[in-house]
Amino acid sequence: MRNEFLPLSKPTIGPEEIAEVVDSLESGWITTGPKVQRFEELLADVAGAKHAVAMNSGTAALHVSLLGLDIGPGDEVITTPITFAATVNMILAVGARPVLVDVDRTSLNIIPELVAAAVTPATRAIMPVHFAGLPCDLEALGEIAKQHGLDIIEDAAHAIGTLYRGKPIGALSKATEFSFHPIKNITTGEGGALCTDDDALADRARVLRFHGIDRDAWKRYDVKGVPHYDVTALGYKYNMLDLQAALGIHQIARLPGLVARRREIAALYREQLAEVPGLALPPDSTGEDLHPWHLFVVKVVPEVIGMDRDTFMATLKTYNIGSALHFQAIHLHSYFAATLGYERGSLPEAEWASDRILSLPLFPGMSDEDAMDVVEAIKSIAGGRA
Ligand SMILES: *Cc1c(COP(=O)(O)O)cnc(C)c1O
Numbered sequence: 280m281r282n283e284f285l286p287l288s289k290p291t292i293g294p295e296e297i298a299e300v301v302d303s304l305e306s307g308w309i310t311t312g313p314k315v316q317r318f319e320e321l322l323a324d325v326a327g328a329k330h331a332v333a334m335n336s337g338t339a340a341l342h343v344s345l346l347g348l349d350i351g352p353g354d355e356v357i358t359t360p361i362t363f364a365a366t367v368n369m370i371l372a373v374g375a376r377p378v379l380v381d382v383d384r385t386s387l388n389i390i391p392e393l394v395a396a397a398v399t400p401a402t403r404a405i406m407p408v409h410f411a412g413l414p415c416d417l418e419a420l421g422e423i424a425k426q427h428g429l430d431i432i433e434d435a436a437h438a439i440g441t442l443y444r445g446k447p448i449g450a451l452s453k454a455t456e457f458s459f460h461p462i463k464n465i466t467t468g469e470g471g472a473l474c475t476d477d478d479a480l481a482d483r484a485r486v487l488r489f490h491g492i493d494r495d496a497w498k499r500y501d502v503k504g505v506p507h508y509d510v511t512a513l514g515y516k517y518n519m520l521d522l523q524a525a526l527g528i529h530q531i532a533r534l535p536g537l538v539a540r541r542r543e544i545a546a547l548y549r550e551q552l553a554e555v556p557g558l559a560l561p562p563d564s565t566g567e568d569l570h571p572w573h574l575f576v577v578k579v580v581p582e583v584i585g586m587d588r589d590t591f592m593a594t595l596k597t598y599n600i601g602s603a604l605h606f607q608a609i610h611l612h613s614y615f616a617a618t619l620g621y622e623r624g625s626l627p628e629a630e631w632a633s634d635r636i637l638s639l640p641l642f643p644g645m646s647d648e649d650a651m652d653v654v655e656a657i658k659s660i661a662g663g664r665a
Pocket residue numbers: 336337338339362363365366408434436437457458459460469470471
């Protein structure tokens with residue numbers, strides 16, 4: 280058994296990131312400034328989008344996307360129950376109603392036919408989540424959106440580095456949100472961004488992320504700045520710091536390497552764990568799609584493995600191996616159960632998965648030996664039957 284605890288995730292921070300942060304600190308300019316601008320240019324390029332609007336979290340980017348598209352009270356947004364709370368919280372925060380539709384139990388992505396069936400005259404948008412980074416069926420969702428005049432806001436918190444039919448996730452829909460939380464594929468400490476090809480949406484997002492103040496207000500302290508500004512909307516304090524962008528500039532440069540290493544570890548798991556009874560493995564991408572493996576989410580079949588998921592996770596910990604739950608189905612949380620009115624039984628596939636899933640350690644800094652420790656622990660827990 281390994282001596283050191285293997286965490287679920289750990290960011291990859293190199294000397295370039297550290298030097299860039301120090302450069303910010305020494306420059307006398309630590310809040311939003313030239314590094315954020317540079318980060319936005321690099322991100323727009325990688326995402327294949329005309330605009331990238333950086334913010335201080337992915338959650339902020341979701342909020343601003345919904346506000347920027349005038350989604351609010353009386354509107355419905357169709358989304359998935361297998362997501363982080365932020366997706367649903369932000370739909371509620373703008374006063375709209377989240378409508379949950381069930382997922383495919385293998386991919387854990389939303390099922391387009393169920394999305395189509397959930398459309399009502401009040402529906403304004405679809406908010407798919409590319410679970411673990413595996414792309415949703417954007418073609419089918421796009422057809423539904425087109426047919427009913429809906430916007431698609433992609434919650435791509437897991438999907439920086441994902442390819443859908445050879446194209447990067449980033450500007451394949453009206454709006455795409457990324458997260459740069461430390462667990463995600465690249466990090467700015469905390470951070471996020473809205474990517475879009477829509478000039479008007481990008482302009483509004485820049486106003487909404489900074490107090491509702493018209494453009495480039497941060498320059499007002501600069502030598503070229505004008506001292507006056509106008510508040511044109513109810514805005515928020517969602518701007519990204521140069522300190523954060525200092526990390527992001529170098530993380531973007533690392534992205535291909537980070538994704539390649541994630542794919543190697545996922546391939547090792549998929550090969551080594553294939554024969555373990557009572558363990559269902561996540562699918563890789565096919566064709567021209569590319570899965571960046573933000574998460575490696577397995578499902579335990581309690582009847583076969585002889586214990587429930589929570590006991591399995593606790594047992595893994597006794598082998599010094601971390602794991603996590605991404606995600607308990609939204610409608611099974613007490614607040615959403617009280618607010619949304621979905622009973623247990625209403626989304627059977629999501630509930631089935633919610634009771635069985637766990638995420639195994641996966642981060643680019645892991646060695647093959649680390650991954651093999653996970654494999655050996657699982658085989659041992661599974662009763663040496665593998
Ligand atoms: C991480 C995450 C978010 C929120 O991102 P933050 O940057 O932490 O605000 C939103 N949706 C999903 C699916 C996520 O996993």
